[in-house]
Amino acid sequence: MLLVLCGMACDRQPYQSGERLYKAHCANCHMDKGEGLGALIPPLAGADYLAKHQDQLPCLIRKGLKDTIVVNGKIYAEQMPPNEALTDVQITNILNYINSSWGNQHPAFQLEALREMLKKCQ
Numbered sequence: 001m002l003l004v005l006c007g008m009a010c011d012r013q014p015y016q017s018g019e020r021l022y023k024a025h026c027a028n029c030h031m032d033k034g035e036g037l038g039a040l041i042p043p044l045a046g047a048d049y050l051a052k053h054q055d056q057l058p059c060l061i062r063k064g065l066k067d068t069i070v071v072n073g074k075i076y077a078e079q080m081p082p083n084e085a086l087t088d089v090q091i092t093n094i095l096n097y098i099n100s101s102w103g104n105q106h107p108a109f110q111l112e113a114l115r116e117m118l119k120k121c122q
C-alpha cells in the first residue's frame, strides 16, 4: 500500500526516491547508514573510493563490480551484483542520495550527463 501511494509522488522527490531505492537495492549489503559490513562490503559513507570514482559509479551500479579494490585503506575482493533493472532515473536518484548522505558532500549527477556515462559501460 505504501509503495503504491509512493509511486509517482516519489519520483517528484528525488532524494526520497533515492533513499527508498537505496533501502530496497543496496542497504542489505552496504547497510542503512552506508557503513558497509566488516571485511566483506566496503562503506559508502566517507569512502575515498566513492569520491575518486564518481565518473565510474553509474556503470558500477548497473553492471556490478568484480574486482579487488581498496576503500579507506582496506582491501575488498567480494563481488557486487549488477542492477540491470534500475532505470537511468533510478540510478541518478540513488547516487544523488548516497552523494549527499551520511556526511558525504559530492556534487549531484544530472540525468543527461549520467546517460552519457552509461553509454560507455564495458
Ligand code: HEC
Binding pocket: 022, 025, 026, 027, 028, 029, 030, 040, 041, 042, 043, 044, 047, 049, 050, 057, 060, 061, 065, 066, 067, 068, 069, 071, 076, 077, 078, 079, 080, 081, 083, 094, 098
Ligand atoms: C550483494 C551485496 C551488494 C549489494 C546488494 C550492493 N553492493 Fe555495492 N558493493 C558490494 C561489494 C562486495 C563491493 C566491492 C566489490 C569489489 O571488490 O569488486 C561493492 C562496491 C560498491 C561501490 C564502490 C566501493 C565504495 O565503497 O565506494 C559502490 C559505490 C557501491 N558498491 C554502491 C552500491 C549501490 C549504490 C548499491 C545499490 C544499487 C549496491 N552497491 C548494492 C556489495 C553489494
